[in-house]
Amino acid sequence: MDRIPILQMGRALLITIQVDMHDQLALALEEDLAAKIASSGARGVLIDISSLEIIDSFIGRMLDNIAGVSRLMDAETVVVGMRPAVAITLVELGLSLSGVRTALNVDRGMAIIQQRLHDYEIADGD
């Protein structure tokens, strides 16, 4: 089965969702990511969805789950690059993705994660 690659950049993980995901792929991503956070100690997860042409309730739930699991494992998820038509449709569908932090693009999402890493470094004293 195919897997969505998870890249590690220091203490951040980067996922680019490029394909129209079928359900098993989405479920595999949830599991792979949780394992990767545990093994890497990552504190931030950036999910780039700029290639996604739609988000239905299934994909929306997956993003919510990922953010929830990451949070429990002390990593913050930022979803970036949502297309305007997707945002408009999501609101009408009734999905607010209230548990998911979003940013307009990769740069802004990275800035949020860098800030968090920075805060931790100060707290950790390293």
Add this chain to the structure above:
Amino acid sequence: METNSGDVLVISGSDDVVRVRQAVRAKAIEIGLSLVDQTKIVTAASEVARNTLDHGGGGTATLLTVQNGNRQGLRLIFEDQGRGIADLDRALTDGYTTGKGLGLGLGGAKRLSNEFSIQSTPGKGTRVVIARWK
């Protein structure tokens, strides 16, 4: 109102839900729906197709381009011979689910479509029709 005979797609696995989305997108582009309208009808189709698969045990999607005067539209018919729905009003209520979903699919598909109808007979099956006009 005129309709063509339509394309029929089988929905028997989660790959088929992806295929339905792609076919609906292609038709929506063909009739010249705006990007937002394309996104709405593809998202609605994805919700209903997933219900056909998950709750209806699989079925078919029929894609029709329709013409009403000089308006063009896309009509999608989803049919299954599954367990059916006893209480349609409740099924359409946001937050109601018999599975582990959010219960948003049916209500959301209705909001995202210009036309929506559902018929269901418990033990016999379910038929959902949605349409989006240009």
